[in-house]
Amino acid sequence: xxxxxxxxxxxxxxxxxxxxxxxxxxxxxxxxxxxxxxxxxxxxxxxxxxxxxxxxxxxxxxxxxxxxxxxxxxxxxxxxxxxxxxxxxxxxxxxxxxxxxxxxxxxxxxxxxxxxxxxxxxxxxxxxxxxxxxxxxxxxxxxxxxxxxxxxxxxxxxxxxxxxxxxxxxxxxxxxxxxxxxxxxxxxxxxxxxxxxxxxxxxxxxxxxxxxxxxxxxxxxxxxxxxxxxxxxxxxxxxxxxxxxxxxxxxxxxxxxxxxxxxxx
Amino acid sequence: xxxxxxxxxxxxxxxxxxxxxxxxxxxxxxxxxxxxxxxxxxxxxxxxxxxxxxxxxxxxxxxxxxxxxxxxxxxxxxxxxxxxxxxxxxxxxxxxxxxxxxxxxxxxxxxxxxxxxxxxxxxxxxxxxxxxxxxxxxxxxxxxxxxxxxxxxxxxxxxxxxxxxxxxxxxxxxxxxxxxxxxxxxxxxxxxxxxxxxxxxxxxxxxxxxxxxxxxxxxxxxxxxxxxxxxxxxxxxxxxxxxxxxxxxxxxxxxxxxxxx
Numbered sequence: 310x311x312x313x314x315x316x317x318x319x320x321x322x323x324x325x326x327x328x329x330x331x332x333x334x335x336x337x338x339x340x341x342x343x344x345x346x347x348x349x350x351x352x353x354x355x356x357x358x359x360x361x362x363x364x365x366x367x368x369x370x371x372x373x374x375x376x377x378x379x380x381x382x383x384x385x386x387x388x389x390x391x392x393x394x395x396x397x398x399x400x401x402x403x404x405x406x407x408x409x410x411x412x413x414x415x416x417x418x419x420x421x422x423x424x425x426x427x428x429x430x431x432x433x434x435x436x437x438x439x440x441x442x443x444x445x446x447x448x449x450x451x452x453x454x455x456x457x458x459x460x461x462x463x464x465x466x467x468x469x470x471x472x473x474x475x476x477x478x479x480x481x482x483x484x485x486x487x488x489x490x491x492x493x494x495x496x497x498x499x500x501x502x503x504x505x506x507x508x509x510x511x512x513x514x515x516x517x518x519x520x521x522x523x524x525x526x527x528x529x530x531x532x533x534x535x536x537x538x539x540x541x542x543x544x545x546x547x548x549x550x551x552x553x554x555x556x557x558x559x560x561x562x563x564x565x566x567x568x569x570x571x572x573x574x
Numbered sequence: 575x576x577x578x579x580x581x582x583x584x585x586x587x588x589x590x591x592x593x594x595x596x597x598x599x600x601x602x603x604x605x606x607x608x609x610x611x612x613x614x615x616x617x618x619x620x621x622x623x624x625x626x627x628x629x630x631x632x633x634x635x636x637x638x639x640x641x642x643x644x645x646x647x648x649x650x651x652x653x654x655x656x657x658x659x660x661x662x663x664x665x666x667x668x669x670x671x672x673x674x675x676x677x678x679x680x681x682x683x684x685x686x687x688x689x690x691x692x693x694x695x696x697x698x699x700x701x702x703x704x705x706x707x708x709x710x711x712x713x714x715x716x717x718x719x720x721x722x723x724x725x726x727x728x729x730x731x732x733x734x735x736x737x738x739x740x741x742x743x744x745x746x747x748x749x750x751x752x753x754x755x756x757x758x759x760x761x762x763x764x765x766x767x768x769x770x771x772x773x774x775x776x777x778x779x780x781x782x783x784x785x786x787x788x789x790x791x792x793x794x795x796x797x798x799x800x801x802x803x804x805x806x807x808x809x810x811x812x813x814x815x816x817x818x819x820x821x822x823x824x825x826x827x828x829x830x831x832x833x834x835x
Contacts, residue, residue, distance in 0.1 A: 507677075
């Protein structure tokens with residue numbers, strides 16, 4: 310028996326088995342459960358009622374569309390603010406840039422709720438009204454590092470001779486940027502977009518804190534339903550969000566196969 | 575000009591944290607009121623008499639992170655060795671499933687695990703939080719160990735077996751030393767991810783009164799006010815992380831220069 314056991318683990322590929330079992334139980338099955346709950350009612354019979362409820366519920370639809378809008382604005386703001394920062398960082402002297410990059414990543418390691426509350430405190434301090442503006446600014450604060458880092462990574466790995474070649478061939482600085490640098494940094498840009506868009510579109514607690522419960526995002530709707538015991542409807546809303554995330558990830562993989570080069574780790 | 579832009583962004587990014595730090599040195603209940611310099615919040619944080627629940631939340635956070643990071647490092651490292659030796663088809667499938675918790679939104683991971691636990695009638699508490707944290711930490715460990723395996727000479731393990739080592743000895747003496755750096759960075763990553771997590775925790779923590787730092791802050795903030803002791807606590811955490819990161823960075827730099835020599 311023991312011999313059989315050790316012979317089994319002699320083969321190193323069998324070492325993957327415990328984790329495969331773990332993944333099946335804690336990753337695959339929970340996702341299947343979301344699908345199962347989404348298409349059933351409280352008694353467990355198959356139904357489309359949860360999705361019909363979402364479609365016929367203007368408040369839910371509005372929140373959904375509004376959340377996507379806020380997420381897009383946040384992502385674009387992060388891109389506009391973050392790209393120049395990443396560009397400057399990738400061009401500065403090695404030693405200073407290392408420290409600077411660290412300074413930009415550091416806030417990511419502070420608990421997101423503490424960071425958000427600190428932002429609320431800052432807005433309070435400056436008498437900035439807590440509302441839509443605060444929501445967008447607060448989320449830009451929270452997620453800007455996630456935009457800067459991947460872009461910085463791809464820019465830093467870029468071959469400088471390509472830029473020189475463009476210059477030698479007569480491109481002006483604007484053309485060099487538009488035709489050479491920006492296209493080459495696309496993997497970083499797409500992974501930055503995904504890394505900012507996904508948490509902003511799915512956020513729940515942050516929005517409540519930044520707007521004093523005045524603005525509701527889709528994440529909050531999902532959380533409320535789950536908390537109030539409406540598991541089936543909550544699961545249907547989760548599934549809708551999951552599909553949105555899946556589409557975002559697919560889009561980023563499609564637009565660039567090497568997107569993981571810009572990954573954050 | 576360019577430098578000025580970077581500094582402006584940094585000032586903006588750090589302004590909230592600085593506000594918290596500055597107002598940790600005053601007694602006022604409400605953040606933003608300056609009632610004179612005082613270290614009373616620090617002493618009452620350490621006396622622990624005012625905020626017993628805050629201290630226990632802190633302790634829970636640490637215990638959960640320690641357990642989750644240790645288990646995910648072991649599970650993920652063994653899994654990485656296994657996955658590395660699989661046929662490419664099976665490997666790609668596992669890598670895809672492995673990527674799901676990293677790509678997925680935290681709230682979805684949380685809800686999916688919540689549904690798993692309620693469907694099987696598992697009461698939620700400390701264990702379920704640890705299990706949930708292992709779920710989203712292990713993929714990062716697998717990813718940080720995998721490159722070390724790729725770099726390693728594949729024949730050394732076989733050689734050890736040919737020379738009479740048992741698979742366990744070969745693991746211990748050959749593979750383990752090679753992948754150790756990946757395991758360490760995987761552990762650190764898992765630990766910080768676990769400490770920082772809010773969305774997955776809130777769905778798997780149940781309602782038995784168990785609190786982590788994140789859920790404590792969340793509950794506190796919803797009540798309206800923020801416990802004043804959170805200010806010195808955040809300051810301490812921030813400074814600790816800052817010092818740790820500087821030390822890690824200096825160490826990495828030193829290793830690099832040592833290697834060049």
